[in-house]
Amino acid sequence: MSYTASCNVARTYGRSYLKDALVAYSYVGLWITLSAGVIMYNKYVLSYFGFPFPVALTMVSALSPPFLALLLHLLHRIRRLLRLLLFDRRR
Numbered sequence: 001m002s003y004t005a006s007c008n009v010a011r012t013y014g015r016s017y018l019k020d021a022l023v024a025y026s027y028v029g030l031w032i033t034l035s036a037g038v039i040m041y042n043k044y045v046l047s048y049f050g051f052p053f054p055v056a057l058t059m060v061s062a063l064s065p066p067f068l069a070l071l072l073h074l075l076h077r078i079r080r081l082l083r084l085l086l087f088d089r090r091r
Helices: 003-046 054-088
Strands: none
Touching: 003 054
16 A cells, blocks of 8 residues: 555544544543533532432432433333334325
């Protein structure tokens, strides 16, 4: 492979790599921000509302995202099913 061809390959992969790295860093930044928000909200609930069970509050915070993801997935499937049913009726 010539030097010019290797530079073109490096440029092509470099842009893709840069885009992938930027997306990954954005997700990490979002994750850190949301985690800090959950920690501050838990602190607020424990301090101002006098909630006496910090472990239960942490457990609810940790277990709610999988259930919300499942709910969103089911809603998406129902929406697709309704769209198919409505589309078939139009024919």
